[in-house]
Amino acid sequence: MTLDTPTLSAIAAMAVVTYLTRIAGLFVADRLVLTGRAKAAFDAIPPAVLVSVIAPTALTTGWAEAIAAAITAVAAFRLPLLATIAVGVASVVVLRNLI
Amino acid sequence: MTMDQSAPYFPTYRREIRAGLRDIAPVAVAAVPIGLLFGAVASAKGLSMLEVAMMSAFVYAGGAQFAVIEAWAYPVPIAALTFATLLINARHVLMGASLGPKMELTGIQRFIAFFFLTDEAWALSERRAMERPVTGAYWIAMALVLWANWTLSTTLGAVLGSFMGDPARIGADFAFTALFIGLVAGFGHSRVTLVTVGVSAAVAALVHHSIGAPWHVVSGALAGIAAAYLAAPEEART
Numbered sequence: 001m002t003l004d005t006p007t008l009s010a011i012a013a014m015a016v017v018t019y020l021t022r023i024a025g026l027f028v029a030d031r032l033v034l035t036g037r038a039k040a041a042f043d044a045i046p047p048a049v050l051v052s053v054i055a056p057t058a059l060t061t062g063w064a065e066a067i068a069a070a071i072t073a074v075a076a077f078r079l080p081l082l083a084t085i086a087v088g089v090a091s092v093v094v095l096r097n098l099i
Numbered sequence: 100m101t102m103d104q105s106a107p108y109f110p111t112y113r114r115e116i117r118a119g120l121r122d123i124a125p126v127a128v129a130a131v132p133i134g135l136l137f138g139a140v141a142s143a144k145g146l147s148m149l150e151v152a153m154m155s156a157f158v159y160a161g162g163a164q165f166a167v168i169e170a171w172a173y174p175v176p177i178a179a180l181t182f183a184t185l186l187i188n189a190r191h192v193l194m195g196a197s198l199g200p201k202m203e204l205t206g207i208q209r210f211i212a213f214f215f216l217t218d219e220a221w222a223l224s225e226r227r228a229m230e231r232p233v234t235g236a237y238w239i240a241m242a243l244v245l246w247a248n249w250t251l252s253t254t255l256g257a258v259l260g261s262f263m264g265d266p267a268r269i270g271a272d273f274a275f276t277a278l279f280i281g282l283v284a285g286f287g288h289s290r291v292t293l294v295t296v297g298v299s300a301a302v303a304a305l306v307h308h309s310i311g312a313p314w315h316v317v318s319g320a321l322a323g324i325a326a327a328y329l330a331a332p333e334e335a336r337t
Contacts, residue, residue, distance in 0.1 A: 002147045006175040011150065013181040014167065015157040021188040022216040025195020026209055037331045044295040044327030045197055045320070046225050047286045049190045050218060051296050052319025053162055054279045055303035056312070065273065072277045076284030082125035084284075088277025093270040 064095035112236045119240030122227070126219045127248040129278045130161075132271035134249050137164060138256020144171045151257040155250045160217070161275075163187040164253075166312055187316055194221045201228040204235050215242030222282040294330040299323030 058069035072088035079087065134155075141151045146168075158164060163184045171180070195213055198221055204212055212235065220241045224233045286292055303319025 003149060006177060007146065007150050008153070010175050010177045010180050011154045011157060013177060014154070014163065014184045017181055017185045018158050018160050018163065018188050018191070019214060021185065021191035022195060022213045023210055024192045025197070026199045026213065028196050037328045037333055040291055040331030041324045041328035042197060044291065044324050045193045046222055047283050047292055048295050048299040048320045048323030048327070049194070049316070050222065050279045050283045051299040051323065052303035052316050053218070054276045055300040055319060056307035056315055057276045058280070059300060059304040060308055065276070068273060069276060069280060072280045073284065076281045077288070080125070081278070081281045082128060084281035085125065085129045085274055085277040088280065089270040089273050092273040
């Protein structure tokens with residue numbers, strides 16, 4: 001079992017900046033009173049962030065992933081979350097074998 | 100961490116905890132193969148089991164951990180890895196600003212609770228906040244399950260390492276993507292949301308292709324937010 005000092009330093013630095021990003025929003029939230037377009041922009045944060053994280057995998061990896069992502073999206077409006085994930089994983093396996 | 104002290108009846112706790120467990124269960128299940136994958140990749144890069152466990156427990160940010168492990172080298176490029184972490188996790192600032200006021204927590208409780216802020220717990224809480232306030236009991240039930248699940252599954256992945264074989268073979272690498280698609284669908288399909296999703300996806304994919312990770316997250320998110328601003332009617336509701 002090894003603990004390497006530079007590795008520990010990197011982990012500590014990562015932990016500190018990550019925690020700071022997590023609490024930083026609490027300092028600005030109380031001063032944000034939003035209406036109209038500004039509110040629409042703020043409400044768009046959740047889907048915008050989630051989509052941006054997965055877009056490269058879903059869209060630019062290959063046809064199997066892109067089609068599986070489309071199938072998953074259709075399933076997502078009809079099925080509970082776990083079933084949606086199952087559909088996504090199953091379709092990517094099938095498509096990778098076909099394509 | 101104390102639970103929501105303002106809740107007058109004990110059964111409220113129990114109901115909130117149950118709701119939290121019910122909501123987080125599918126997410127935790129989906130995270131297991133991802134955690135195993137992370138642990139296996141990290142140990143292949145030279146991290147020990149204990150180092151993997153510590154990173155998952157203290158950093159606790161899957162997206163940043165994957166990006167950092169991808170770029171891991173010896174000697175460890177501490178500054179570059181820390182900056183990549185900051186970039187990928189910058190989204191937490193917006194997420195916290197949005198969710199913070201919707202939670203029934205006092206000041207100090209928030210600072211403890213938000214250590215556990217993740218995309219998944221946040222997305223579920225935002226969805227719940229559309230109907231009712233997010234209680235401390237609901238949050239901490241989700242948070243502890245997801246945190247323990249991530250720490251254990253990544254550590255186990257580091258142990259199993261090479262025994263796992265190729266995760267792509269069983270489609271485990273796609274679980275994260277499918278999970279996020281499911282979470283996005285939870286935000287509905289209003290015109291503004293569809294515009295946001297389309298613009299974010301296009302910009303993130305383009306930036307990832309032309310510039311590379313981790314820049315696609317920040318740029319895709321900002322583009323989608325700007326698109327929502329422009330697509331929304333100037334006055335009215337969203």
